[in-house]
Every structure is written in C-alpha cells, then in structure tokens.
Amino acid sequence: MGRYKNSQRAEMLPGTLEMLILKSLERNAEPMHGYGIALYLKQISKDVLQVEEGSLYPALQRLAIKGWVKAEWGQSDNKRRARFYKLTPAGRKQLRQEAADFERLLEAILRVMQPA
C-alpha cells in the first residue's frame, strides 16, 4: 500500500514533491488546481519534472492535513468546477524552512560531486 513514488519519470528526492508544490503555489500567487500545478511544474522545469497523478493528489492531501495549503472549490478557465489549492501562512513558513534545508542538502551533495 502506498506506492507513491515516480516510477517512470525522473526520480525525485523524497519529500521534495511537497516542497515543489508549495513553491509553485507561491510563485504563481494565484490558487491552482491539481492539473494546473502539474502543468506548472512541467513547464518551469522545462519538462524534466513530470509529476504522476498518483503522487500529486496524495501529496496535496498531506499538505492539506498539515494546514499548509487550503483547498477551495471554484471555477476553472473553461467554466468547469475544480478544486483550487492556496498557500497558507503556515505553508509559507514551512516552505521557507524546507527550502533552506534543501539548499543545505544540495550544497553538500555538490561539494561531494565536485571534481577532485
């Protein structure tokens, strides 16, 4: 149960998906629905990060429990009913925290991977 890793696309470091979702919401400033978030990630990362729906929705749920995003029903572009996700203040704080952690981690990895 709970096999929610990306098996076909580039493997994401565990936990980064949530950080990326939060960041997307921050960057976009406007609330986005699930598909929109996936699209956004794909576009900004130039097609490298392609999120599977199987990972996206569970991650969104997890963010919702923690209170980092808030979901609301609204109207999409083509007048369809969709659920939009919005970043909360707590989410913003969490994003900053995770971003800082990630940067530290990234630095460390880069340092190791540098040519001798």
Add this chain to the structure above:
Amino acid sequence: MLNQFLQLWRQLLFYLRRDRFDRELAEEMKLHLELKAIENLARGMSAEEAQYAARRQFGNQTLLQEVSREMWGIRSIETLFQDLRYGVRMLLKHKIFTTVAVLSLALGIGANTAIFSLIDAVLLKSLPVRDPEQLYLIAHAGERGVTEVNNFPFFEQLRDHNQSFAGMLAFNPNQWKVTLNGETEIVAGQVVTGNYFSVLGVNALLGRTLTIEDDKIPKGRPVAVISYAYWQRHFGKDPGVLGKTITINLTPFTIIGVTPPEFFGLQVGRSAEISVPMAMHSLVGSGANLSERKFWWGLPILGRLKFGVKLEQARAELDLLQQQFLAEAGMRPDRRKDFFARVELMPAHNGLAELRKQFSSPLQVLVGIVGIVLLIACANVANLLLARATVRQKEISVRLALGASRLRLIRQLLTESLLLALLGGGLGLLFAYWGAQFLPSFIPPKSAPLTLQLSPDARILGFTAAVSLLTGILFGLAPAWRATQVNLNASLKDKTHNLGGSHARLGFGKALIVSQIALSLLLLVGAGLFVRSLQKLRQVETGFNNWDQILLFSIDCYGTAYKGPKLSALHQELLERMNALPGVRSASLSTATPIRGGVDATRIFVSGEAPRSENEEINVSVVAPKYFETMGIPLVAGRSFSPQDGEQSPKVAVVSESMARRYFPNENPLGRRFSLTKQEAGEEREIIGVVKDAKFDSLRKENTGIVYISHQQDWTRPSITFALRTPGDPAALIATVRQAIQSVGNDIPVTKFRTLAAQMDEALAQERLMATLSGFFGLLALLLACVGLYGLMGYAVSRRTNEIGIRMALGAQAWDIVRLVMREVMLLVTLGIGIGLAAALATTRLAATLFTLLFGLAPSDPLTITLATLLLIGVAALAGYLPARRASRVDPLVALRDE
C-alpha cells in the same frame, strides 16, 4: 502543540465528511483527466486515443483514491469499524459456531475471573479506608512466635506516648444477641475506641460516626454505628433509621450513623455490622476488664504511621514503650521471652485475615488450574476458527487476489477473534458472579458467617478484559495466519480436496487436540489427588464413636465476672442443666476442643524418673465427669473419672494410649504418678485409666498423646467447650440449649454452636474447597477437550468421505471403518496421555505446595494416575466413537460421488 491539535481537528472533520471527500476527489480527478485528454488532443491524437492515453497516464484511479484517503490518517479508525461490522455479521451468520465458541470461552474466562476475585478479596484488596498503606497492626513477637493480643492500659500507653503514629485505634470483635422490634438474632459487631473511624478516615454515609466524645465516660454514651448491609437488611435503607433503638445484650443503644457500603471493618471475611464505643465495653464487650494490666486478650491495635516516619523507627519506639509497660505491669519471664520480646509492625492495608494463612496455597494452585482450563478452551476455539477458515478459503482467496494485503486480512480475522473473546469475557463475568456466590460456603466462618466482598469492581473487570483480549489474540492469531497462507491458484478453482492448507490444518488441529488431552490429564490427576486426599482425611480415625450425635458449644468467660469459685459454680450449673435436658443423653465439658481446636500442652514430670527435655510437651485437657462416654472415647484400661474424685481426694488423671506409649513404654501406666508442674510433692497425680486416642488437634497430625484431668481437681479455665450427646440430630437441640443457657445467666459469653460433624467440615474446609473446585474444573477440562476431539474427528472423517466410500465399495464392513477411525482417535489420545503423564510427573516434583495440600498421598500416586487415565481414555474414546460410527454409516454411493 497547537498544530497537532489543529491537525487532529482537521482529521476528525475529514472522518465525518469522508463520503463527500470521495465524491470531490472523484470529481477533481475527472477534471484532471479531461484536461489531460485535451492536452493529448492538442498533441494530435484522436479523441479516443486522447482519452485512453490520459487514463493510462493517470494510473489506477481506485488506488489513487485509497492512497489519498490514507493520507488523512484516519485509516485505522475506519478499518476498525469496518472490521467490527463485518465481524459481527460473520458471527451472526454462523450461530452454532459462535455459540459453542463463546460458551467455551465464557467457561474458561469465567473460571479465571471467579478465582481471581476470590484471591483479590482474600489476598489483595486494600481496605476501603484512607491511605491503607499507612496502617499497621501492632503485634508482639518472641522466640515461640507472634501474638496479637493486647490489653487496654497497654493501648493507652502506646497511644499517649508515641511520636511516630498519627493515630492509634483498638477494637474488639464480638458476637451479640441483638433485639430489634421484638426480633432477636445473633449479630457480629465490635467495640471500638472513639477515634476508630477518624483514624481510618471513614466517613458516615448517613448521620455520623463515633467520635472521641462518645468514648469519654464509661457506660456514658450508648450509641451505635451500623453497617450498610445491616441498614439495608433491617431498615430497608430507611433514612429515618437515625435515632432508632436496638438492644445489644439487653442494653439499649441509639443508632447514630450508617457506614458506606464498601466498609466492613478491618477483618477480612467478617463484617462488623454494629460498632459501639469502647466505653460500653463492660456491658457488651467480651468481658475483659479494661483496666486489667496483666491479662492480654483479643484487642487488636492498629496504628496509622505518620508520613515520612520510617517503619523501623516507629517499631523501635514502640519497643521501648512496651519494655516500660512490661516493667511496670510485670510478666512471667518465660512468657516474655516466648512472645513479648519485641514489637512487630505488620502491614494492615489489606485487612487482618486469618483466611490468608489458611488459603494462600490452595488459591495459588487454583490459579494454575483455571489457567489450564482457559488454555484448553482457547485450543477449542482455535480449532473451530481453523475449521471455519477452511470453509472460507474461497472468499479469502478472492480478496487476496483483488489486492488485499495479507496483513489487512489477518487484522480483520483477528478482530473477529477479539469480538468472540470479548463476548466470551462478558458471559464469563456473569458465570463468575454466579459461581462466586457459593464459593464462600466452603470457607468456614470462624465465629460468624463469612462475608467476602466478591462484588465485581474495576480491578476485576479490568482483569477480565485483559484476559479476554489476550485469549482472543492467543487463539485467533494462528488460525488467521494459516488461513491467509493460501495458494491462490489452487483455491480459486473449485476442487475442495486440492486445498493445500487443509492438510496443515488437520495437522495443527491434531497437535491442539493432543495438547488438550495432555492438559486434561494433568487436571484430572490433580483433581483425583485432592478428592482422594479429602476422602482419606475423612476416614482418619477421630477416636470419637458415633460422632454424628455430638453437639458442641463453647463459652469464654475470660475477664468476666465469672472467676474462680463463681466460674466453677457456673460450669457445674450448666452441666447439670444440660444433663437434665430432654434429648440429651449425657453432657460434659473440656478445655480442648475436638478436631482442630487449640490444645494446651505442657511438660509433665513422671515421679521416679528424670525430667524429660524442656521442649517435650504433651497435650492436656481438663474435663468433666462422663466426658469419655459423651464423646464416645472407649476406655481401654482402668477407670474413668467418678464423682468420688473430688477436690479433697487424691489427684488422678486419665491418659491416652499414645501418651502411655510415649512415657511408659512396655509398662502398665496404671498406678504411675506424675505432676504437671515442677516436682511438687502434693501435686502428683495417679493414672487411673487409659483411653483410646482421639483427635483434638488437626486431623492431619498424628496422635501424640493427651492427659485428661478432672475439672473438680484442677483450676477451671475460663474458655471451655461443652459437649452433648444426643441420640437424635444434634442440630435440632440448639434452640433448647440456648434457652437453657439463658436461664442460667444472660451474660454468659457463648462463642460457638456447632455439631461435631460441622466442626469436622470446618476443619476440612480447605480440602473441601480444593477437592470440589479441582474436580469441577478437571471435568470441565475433560468435557472441553472431548468436544474438541469430537469436532476434529468429525472434520477429519468428512474429509475422508471419498476414501471411505471406496473402501466400503471394495468390501469393508462398517466395523472396519469404525476401527479405522478409532485407531486414529486412540493414537491421538495415547499421545496426549503420554505427554500428560510426563508433564504430571515433572510438575509434581516441582510443586512443593501441592505436597503440603495433600494427605496420605504422594503427588505421583499410581492409583490416582491410573484412575484419571482410565477416565480420560473412556470419555475420549466415546467422543471419538461417535464420528467413527457416523463414518461407518455413510452410503458408499454418496461418498464416491462427493468431490
């Protein structure tokens, strides 16, 4: 912290709205799919392809829904409720199975709960008072042992001069003739010091409890506090009870309060129904003089240790006070050395209990017994579950194939088991409650009817719940494991005899049966040992002929006005009165109580011989004329006491055969002289007769000999037992005798009325308890094991129907089939017996307690073991024969057709 709380709140909201969540998620995903399809269209796929590709990319929607839901973490609650609902449905569907299983469990769990509640009441339960761990009983110890007697001046000394105790109380238990509204009954009560209730921290339920004010003036305040039970029984819980009058031993008392229902006094097994101030002692107490410093009597003293004071410190302080007191009051040095060398403080948080010493070994053994019964019951239910699991193979396989995780399925099956266990536990509690009602009838009342607080309380309920849960897991885990260990491919096809699991099931089932039989044998042997012990004890030669015609009653004039010549006169008058009663053939008295009475023992000095060692003593009993004919003790040589042996005549004595053997081996004891105290010339007695030995001490002890002295030639003791022989039923005489005693004096402290037969029963209480309970549980275990055997063989036979059909078609007779099945049955039984015997012999070596409980038998007694084994074989063979017979009746045609 707040985050956690908010999260929980969100989770709760989610749980309540989970259906809506499913819908919304579905809608959300639908949109996502559409958008994806649109994207594909834009890439140039056809409409159909676009949709198809989108869906494929999306992945397993159902799975996604599940996983999303899972994120909310309420999964466990959901599944729990799901499992519970499903479990209940399953149980209702298979009613017979459920009934049998629940009944088996109820018997096992109920037995355990009943014994536990007994143990709790006797051994464990704390007194319902404030801070019971701070209460200590003040006792005296010396070389010969411990004693709990005190006197009132000693109590005052301790109370007034100690620093270590926050309070000290004393009480004196009594039995009173209480008259209420014209009706009289014998009631257990107590005389207490004024601070009794405040030291204990017990508040009145109604009215007030006694205070120090009530205890100031001797005979000043005739007030009484009654127990809840008494209030309920006699006043129907009428709140107007305050101010009403009851008469205790002819003195009227006013009721001023009622104690709470759980309070019963300080002595476990005895309920003090009425409490009155110590100041009233001279009117209703046991008669001892409160200012008497030299006599020590039954006045328990308890102290409440101050917090922070070390026990040893308190003890040492009391020691000092005791030394001071003894220095002033004086005490024989040998008595001091024997019992009053120092003070002992004994924890009293669970009350004072004579019962504890008597019953802690048997209770321990009983715990083992009921534990085994529970195991057997569990094995039965496990087997039943396995059988059911086999039937549900198909269902389980389908669910596994659909993607259910094995763990999930096991959890669900386990929930069913737990449900069964809890149902069994609930019913078991009921059984235990009923059973516990008649348990106290085995435990003898010392001087008043036994009242054990056996009501279910939180601790007992907790125990039952814990046992039920453990039981559920115990018998549920293995079958659940087995059941889900399925070869999917094979089971989804229809061939029932291709089930790979069922062979294993049969093997496991057989192992269970064998262990059940082994355990049953263990219990049957144990039961047999106890039953035969009891039998042997009952057959012990008491030495009293026709002892079912004897009535006994005891009086204790210690400390009363009956002293010296008045005492002798009282005894004489009572004797004459008793002898004159119609229906009484002869009456007499003695200081030694027959069968398990305390017997005085002393050294004797045979004239003309060197004194024997200091520790060698012989029992002594002071008796009235006609004692031997009243008690039915045959005279062997010489003569018995006659009226001629009066005060002024030469002192005489009668001895028992053992005494003669001990002190005068190979000689004729008649005519020999001895004295009971140091060689005092004038005090020597001549042996005029020899009687057969009789049991005055425990039935288990060997006869060590006894010396009888005439009460006309010796000082009379205040505590004696009257014996009356009647040709009819002794119990019928009680009322008449009571009246006769009344007419002699209405302040005579009678302590006990009982027939000799009842006295014997009392002496054998522990053995009777063990024999009855172990017998009951042994048979119960046997029944459970045989039910299991029957079930298993039934299943085994049904699986072999095909084979049986073939055999019969090939010419086998019914008898051959029976033999075939029985062979298997007997194999199981023999294996079980073998293991059981080995276990029995092994454990008896370890069970030292077992040995002390038995009498006349070794734990490995061959006859008992043989009998138990035969019984087991017989019943088990019957249990196995029934399915065998069914098998032989099978119609071969039907059998062959069965797939």
